[in-house]
Amino acid sequence: MVTSLRPKPGPARSYHFPDFHDEMLPSGIRLVTAPVVKLPVATILVVIDAGSTNDPAGKEGVAALTAGTLLEGTERFSGADLAEKFEQLGTSVESGADWDSAFVKLTVLSEQLEEATRLLGDVISSPVFPEREIERAKAERLAEILQLEMEPRGLADEKFSEFLYAPESRYSVPDEGSTGSVSTLSRQDVREFYGSRYRAGATTVIIAGDITTDKARALITNAFQRWPAGLVANRPLIATARTTRKSIHIVDKPEAPQSELRTGHVGLPRKHPDFFPTLVMNAVLGGLFGSRINLNLREAHGYTYGASSFYDWRRGPGPFVVSTAVQSEVTAPALREILLEIDRIRGDRISEGELLLARDYLEGVFPIRYETTAAIASALATLVIYDLPADYFESYRKNVRAVSAEAVLHAARSHLHPDELQTIVVGDARLIRGAVSDLSAGDLHVHSS
């Protein structure tokens, strides 16, 4: 027999987020180094303030296309040559743009770090953006959109953003652009975007891993000597909702075996003062496996494989969304349970047990998140992108612990808006339409997919 006595935790060992050094190089580049000597590897992450919210109107996707083709050729080397050179060093460079920044990153054995950094600096300081590679990248993005439209999950996410934000908001169009916008992008657009935004004042290089700060400084100073100075102001962001009337959109997929369901509204910007109470509130509502929404939909009802809620934290107010996929027949009951859970967490204080579960989880899991050099570098990038205080990671757990049930209730009442919920269902309209419209969860619109 296994003992019935549940073990008690031993004394906790203290944990500190890795020490890091943050400095401004004479070139204007910000350098953040986190020496972590566990295994002989290092990650370089270059963050440039050139994300998709800086796409000019009608040119949605240019930030992503610029970052995506940055490694596709220089005066001396073709894109194929460059891929070969990095890969011979045992690394490959990933580059792209999300809403708030462009990024270029690689992880490499420390013995190859110097060579990889030199090559990286050279390449991203003098890209030529060959016409052929630009056109190829565009064609691949268009192919990806075609695939996304066939994929219920991706389609639901995309339609949710489209119906959530006002058409003039950059957030209403996918960060990598739509078929319409991507088709119009030219090499000239990419070169202009690169020329104006890829500058020292907009750039932070983060190095985490088996390297000293002095060595990193020397490497980066040398590798980025051709990087032009300066900084261009960001475009003002519009992030207003398309409507504040709650509504339901069914995107019809005849004979779909499941409904992909999204419901939510415009959320909060990352630097909102209620970040921590909202984080804990969401963990209880739908952020954890043991959250109310998942236990209700999955474990009590067996409606789904999983259901969750989250705030998509961005510089501007990203969406708050509850996301799940349910068997077609139970689409309406599942949606009803979600709406009830949103009402319930706004109605009464959460229990002490729920509060402790969320806080203990967020606090305890913190060190597990930063095991790898890539994860540490990404964490440091959030400090830079969202302009968070230097002690953010050291005070994170204290801030989580300080959240009370009262603060959670306040966050729920202030930042969940049941009357503004926009609901998207990608599923078989014939099967779900009647029951969903009976929920009176807003005006019903049915769209063909």
Added chain:
Amino acid sequence: MGLHGGQFTTMRIPIETFPLDNGLFVTLSEDHTTPIVAVNLWYHVGSANEKPGRTGFAHLFEHMLFQGSAHVESNEHFELIQRAGGTLNGSTWLERTNYFETVPSNELALALWLEADRMGELLPAMTQEKLDTQRDVVKNERRWSVDNQPYGTMLEKMQELVFPPSHPFQHSLIGSMEDLSAASLDDIAQFFATYYTPDNAVLSVAGDFDSIEARRLIEEYFGPIPKGKARPSLPPMNLPPVFGSPRREVVYDNVSLPRLFMAFRSPIFGSEKYYAASVASAVLGMRKGSRLHRSLVRERQIAADAGAFTFDLAKGTDILVVDVTARPETDIARLEEEVEREIDEIHHNGVTESEVKRAVALIETDLLASLQSAGERADRLSMFATYFKRPELINEQADRYRSVTAQRVNELASERFGKDNRASLIYLPKEGVESEQALAAAADAD
């Protein structure tokens, strides 16, 4: 072996192994750099061990292991670990099932106790109601990840195509809706008694713990669990090294881009030749510098994406798969022809030393980067212990890859990439009357 100053002084991770009297094989690997610890259990049972008419059972059973045990309530396993600030999950594969937690190091005892309780005394907690709910959850998992997902049926269609009928790897891992409906509590009891025994499991602990204390806890919690009875052995799984003739199957599905999966029988995971096959797979399809990407995606621009991977099966035969997605304008015949041409090329003319060097360098970096995570270390220790009783193989991987030469890859390519060893699974967009009717109906509904 031990660690000095909390650092890996070389690229070798320390390993200590010992068996319990009941046959549980234990491996420990200390690293005190971060105050977290990973607990990982592999049971040597997967979908290959299922009985006819019970496809999907091993995976359904994995779900039931989170529904409580003698001293743990339903879903409490999840709650206790998350309350402790840990992460956890489980997964099922053709030949094994694993369960894992990573927790703050002062919660090691909790993670071990929870695993021991469900290994020792699962059955008192099993009810018809729990089984019915998890059956619904798994059916929804099937709808979500297989039926309502473009190319989602790839794994089960591939298994059917490349393994002969009645071979243990031939049937669906997630199972059919019909078989899932048929699973009973008796099946649960029998499967548990047969396969979830200490002598059919490996326990690995990696991270920040004291070896003497960990050993004491493991003996206390797992020691009293009785050894299992004899398990039915799997039928013979060996297959000839090649299919014998080309195979081809076309699936019309809700996809927008044609996609070709071309599979080859290849040497089993862990064998000497496996490493050559793994390198061949990387030469063909790992990252942008690989042959398929360079030629089909970049130069000829007929593919939107191209890759290659191995299933890493340790019994019978492994399967190497080349995976190429067409550009919208590419005709499938052209895509097949170009992929065949690339395979013919490597089959007849082999690879260069430089291609092997690129592949091995990439594999080595990935290997080392993944070992930064305690959960990954524990999982790989369990894998090598389960399949080969040699967890220390984790430290030999880099060397084994480095010793692969172009000549060995060429021998492999010559043996396995011929026309007699190709099985093509092709996904094409559903076309014609049916989808036009659907569109018309949707327009009416608007």
